[in-house]
Every structure is written in structure tokens, then in C-alpha cells.
Amino acid sequence: MSGFGFIGRSVELAFLHRRLDQVTRQVHGTALAIRGRRQVGKSRLVQEFCDEAAVPYLFFSAIKGAAPVDSVSRFCRELAESSLPEDPGLVSLLESGNWFEAFKILASVLPATPSIVVLDELPWLAEQDPTFDGSLQMAWDRLLSRRPVVLLLLGSDLHMMERLTSYDRPFYGRADPMILGPLNPAETARATGLSGADAIDAQLASGGLPGILRGWPHGMPALDFIRQESAQPVSPLFAVPEATLMAEFPSPDIAHRVLEAIGSGDRTQANIAATAGGPGGALVSGTLSPILHKLTHDKRVVAMNEPLSTRPGKPALYHVADSNLRLYLAALRQTQEESRRGRPEVGFRGVERRWSAWRGRAVEPLIRDSLAMAADGLPWPETTAVGGWWNRSFKPEVDLVGADRGPVARQVFFTGSVKWLDGEFDGHALRAMFEASAQVPGVVPGRTGTVVVSRSGMAAGVGPVDVHWGPEDIVGVWPV
Incomplete structure (x- = not known):
């Protein structure tokens, strides 16, 4: 242990x-x-x-x-x-x-x-x-x-x-x-004996919650830990988010359905309304809007993001704020159910199939928070807001936008891309990043900075970019 x-x-x-x-x-x-x-x-x-x-x-x-x-x-x-x-x-x-x-x-x-x-x-x-x-x-x-x-x-x-x-x-x-928030990535790294990308995986799987990290074997990667815990349906990995749901949503009301819809991956208000609706159709705005307000502002279990640029943008996107609860709703709950039926390996394979894609989306808020934390050490120390940008059709989506304020900025200092799948950030990814960033209101080609955050590094000869971060950089900005 x-x-x-x-x-x-x-x-x-x-x-x-x-x-x-x-x-x-x-x-x-x-x-x-x-x-x-x-x-x-x-x-x-x-x-x-x-x-x-x-x-x-x-x-x-x-x-x-x-x-x-x-x-x-x-x-x-x-x-x-x-x-x-x-x-x-x-x-x-x-x-x-x-x-x-x-x-x-x-x-x-x-x-x-x-x-x-x-x-x-x-x-x-x-x-x-x-x-x-x-x-x-x-x-x-x-x-x-x-x-x-x-x-x-x-x-x-x-x-x-x-x-x-x-x-x-x-x-x-x-x-x-x-x-008091969760433990940060550097604290999680110290608690688990992991570093770099493995520490970030542990942060995402545990949500930085001490109740889960306390039982994490030293140096064990996240997927191995999940596989081990899959044989124990009462493990804190499952019991902590399950208890949160029971405490915050003791009865299966509409708010619970809305949270379930967000946890399943629906991000826009329209998609959430459709998924959380019943036989009569999608939830109407007059019902959904106050529930979303309650989940984001009162209970704080959901986070809302708006496109960050020099112009107001839509639509807002929603995600479950705690990454452990987010993973539980997306995959761990099914793993827990399979474990209770004596089929832990079946449950774990469900997590394993979803893990790479889930992690790629779940890591983005952590990366944005880390860049905002490190703003004084970036070429743009005036940065106070780090978010993303998208248009109504989500073509394109820009992973990183740094500005002087949000969601409507006076000045955009940098844009960038997150590549958290296996494989290096290559020339094709760089060209796609520049093409997408050029559409962000407030970006001035040749003057607005560029940031790349990649799990597996950058391919040789790709660049230049103003800032390139890897997993160690993300963990390193947080105090222990």
C-alpha cells in the first residue's frame, strides 16, 4: 500500500x-x-x-x-x-x-x-x-x-x-x-509515487480525493489501480462517488436525470434536454435552465464553459466538475455493477475501452487551470482567463485560448491545442491548430501566441510554437 x-x-x-x-x-x-x-x-x-x-x-x-x-x-x-x-x-x-x-x-x-x-x-x-x-x-x-x-x-x-x-x-x-478543493496534481503525484502522465491519470481517476488516494499502492498506474479495485465493489473508487450521488440526489428526480445526461457525455443544453427528457420529449428550457443553475451554482457538481474570445459566443458547454464522479457516471458505475455480479474483468474492460477517449476530454479543464496557474511564467503574464473556443457547429473547436478576462475578452494572448492521445504532436496537428485558431475572434495571425500541450511530445522538426508543455510541466506548476 x-x-x-x-x-x-x-x-x-x-x-x-x-x-x-x-x-x-x-x-x-x-x-x-x-x-x-x-x-x-x-x-x-x-x-x-x-x-x-x-x-x-x-x-x-x-x-x-x-x-x-x-x-x-x-x-x-x-x-x-x-x-x-x-x-x-x-x-x-x-x-x-x-x-x-x-x-x-x-x-x-x-x-x-x-x-x-x-x-x-x-x-x-x-x-x-x-x-x-x-x-x-x-x-x-x-x-x-x-x-x-x-x-x-x-x-x-x-x-x-x-x-x-x-x-x-x-x-x-x-x-x-x-x-477546500481536492489535492492538486503535484500532491497526488506525491501521494501515489507517480510522475508525469501517470500522475495526471491518477488525478483524473481519483479526482484528487484523499479518500480514494489513501488506498492507492505506491507507483501503480491508474488503469492497473482500476483493474485491482474492480474486484471490490465497495472500494472507495466506487463508494465515494456513489455516496456523493446518494447525498446530493437522494431521490431520482429531474435534477438527477440531468446530471446523468451530462455525465454520459452530453455537453450542450439542447443535447442534455433531449437525453434527460421523458416520453413526452425533451425537457423544456423553463424546466432545464433552473436545474442547470442549481447544479452549477448551488451544488457545484457541474461546471459550465462558454467560448472565450473577444465576442460573445454560444453554446455553453457543461461537464461534471469532479473527474472521479465524471468517470463513475461514464464507466465506473457499470464496472461496479459487474463486480457485484462477480464479473470484475467484464466491468474493467468497459473502462479500458473508454479510457483513452474519456481521458482526452477530461484532462482539458486541468490543463487550462494549470496554464492559468502558471501565467506569470508564460510569455503572457497578463493572462487571467484560460478556456476554449467553438462556434455553433463545433467546426472547429479550439482547445486553448488565453485572454485578459472571460468569457468576453478585450485581448486574446494565445491559442493552442491539446493532444492527449497516444502519438506525438505532428505537422498535421500543427496545421490544423493554426487553421482553427485563425477563426477565433480576437486572434491576430503572426502576433497571437501559440501553445501546444501534448502527452507524448512533439515530432522532430515540428514548430515553432511559443510554448510546448508535456505532463511534467502540468504537474510542476502546482505546489506540494
Whole structure:
């Protein structure tokens, strides 16, 4: 096994330690609302912080669907058993379900020295008790913020966590937001012992989720890992995306059908409407548009891309934001079903057939993010937006467009191509790239830059291009 410990998160840990230092110096509290999707490692990050900080702390995790009486009672019991109170006997074991009273007890046992209080899966507490937000706000203002405590509020429901600190909610202005994303490609490379193209494959298959990477054998390529896990239908490779679907879409409603359509490869609103429709025909725009808005802006499970150029363009394209969930919907779920029927090899062959084409499309958002990350080191440091461009007929599609803003730019700095299939980027691919790029509004032939990103390098004598990246360049721009 990989011996996966705590990998990466150096930036996030440093941020948390700075907050603790601030509390130590100023002797008053600070609150952070940490949000990120399930299995992204929020609880693990915060536990690592608590261990490193070596100060008294309480780590309380909510249980979905629990009654307020049960939650408050368990909170008090865990408070008494934590390292916060000097005398556990001072903690009253409430049976009232009153969160303000529970927070009063918490305040009464907080030490005079710095401490940490963690409330994990906060949205579940707010679901159970509509007065929870108000009780937390009142307790923070009157009691907790006056003590040297770091209050960490964690949640996987991104929309609910955003609402916690929105202007119309009681806790507005009291907690700073912190967004925790998946491990980046460099962190995944370190966790798996892979490099270059193999590390990127691992990033795409796992989505950078620690819950999956923790069981990844050191140095094992992605397809070999998938083959190994195919014999275990309860493997995190399958269980993590399956749990995400069950949590986000507990009933088979229209939103679930729309996500399934996007996961199957349909990218435009028209194609999604046709696939997600029923016997009566395609979904009408009045039904589909708010669902797409919910999936992209509230749940954040879907990403939307618009053509990037100096003119507005259509149509928008949609894809499943998390590459592990994307692979699950496209192929891994069928593999899981075959495994449950005792036919893991049949299931794996389905992934193997789709892998090359799926990977070629799934890697594009990662490459664009990597180029945007590295903009200061490119010939065009003013680049702030990296996307793609296409017209209504998708003839052509340009993989890479770098500009000063998006989706409607003032200036296009570069265009380019991604070749992630086997085989070098050759002269034919270069000519096709130049012909396609010439159609992008804002491109000036001879002045707009060119970028090629290829998995297998460039053929001898092909060029010139301004920037050529391989897999090592993509991994190398990310911090560990």
C-alpha cells in the first residue's frame, strides 16, 4: 500500500496556524467557515491542524437527521471528554436540545489560553434546528468571541455553507470563508509515487480525493489501480462517488436525470434536454435552465464553459466538475455493477475501452487551470482567463485560448491545442491548430501566441510554437 499519510495542504495549514497566532496575540476569538465537497479532506485537515497546534480542542461531528435533543446531549458529552475543560465535572449534560445553553456551557469551560472548537457538518445541525444559526450568532457575540478561541465551522453542503455567512443570515460578517478543493496534481503525484502522465491519470481517476488516494499502492498506474479495485465493489473508487450521488440526489428526480445526461457525455443544453427528457420529449428550457443553475451554482457538481474570445459566443458547454464522479457516471458505475455480479474483468474492460477517449476530454479543464496557474511564467503574464473556443457547429473547436478576462475578452494572448492521445504532436496537428485558431475572434495571425500541450511530445522538426508543455510541466506548476 502507499502508506498515505497527510499529504500537501501546506498553504491551508499555514493559514490556520496564522489564525491561531492571531488569537494568541490579540486574545479574542476568530471564526472560519470551511467548505468543500465530501471526501475532499476537510475533517482530516482540521484534525492535522489540531494535532500540530497542541492546544486544547473539541472536535464535534454532527449526525445527519439526529434530533436537536440528541445532538445537544452528545455535544455536551463530547465536550466533557475533550481536552478543553480543566474539570470535566463542570460540564452539564443537557437534555433540553437548546443550543444556546450548550454554547454557554462551552464558553464557561474554555481555557484562558488559546483553544480550538470544531463543528463538523454544520449544515446538518442547521437542518435539525431552525434556531441553530441564531443561537450560534448570539453565543459568538456575547460569549465565545471574547475568548482566545479558533472556531472552525465545516460543511459539505456548499450552498448551505455559503448561506451561513450571507448578508441575510445571523452569522453574517462573523466567519471568514475558506474553500477546500481536492489535492492538486503535484500532491497526488506525491501521494501515489507517480510522475508525469501517470500522475495526471491518477488525478483524473481519483479526482484528487484523499479518500480514494489513501488506498492507492505506491507507483501503480491508474488503469492497473482500476483493474485491482474492480474486484471490490465497495472500494472507495466506487463508494465515494456513489455516496456523493446518494447525498446530493437522494431521490431520482429531474435534477438527477440531468446530471446523468451530462455525465454520459452530453455537453450542450439542447443535447442534455433531449437525453434527460421523458416520453413526452425533451425537457423544456423553463424546466432545464433552473436545474442547470442549481447544479452549477448551488451544488457545484457541474461546471459550465462558454467560448472565450473577444465576442460573445454560444453554446455553453457543461461537464461534471469532479473527474472521479465524471468517470463513475461514464464507466465506473457499470464496472461496479459487474463486480457485484462477480464479473470484475467484464466491468474493467468497459473502462479500458473508454479510457483513452474519456481521458482526452477530461484532462482539458486541468490543463487550462494549470496554464492559468502558471501565467506569470508564460510569455503572457497578463493572462487571467484560460478556456476554449467553438462556434455553433463545433467546426472547429479550439482547445486553448488565453485572454485578459472571460468569457468576453478585450485581448486574446494565445491559442493552442491539446493532444492527449497516444502519438506525438505532428505537422498535421500543427496545421490544423493554426487553421482553427485563425477563426477565433480576437486572434491576430503572426502576433497571437501559440501553445501546444501534448502527452507524448512533439515530432522532430515540428514548430515553432511559443510554448510546448508535456505532463511534467502540468504537474510542476502546482505546489506540494
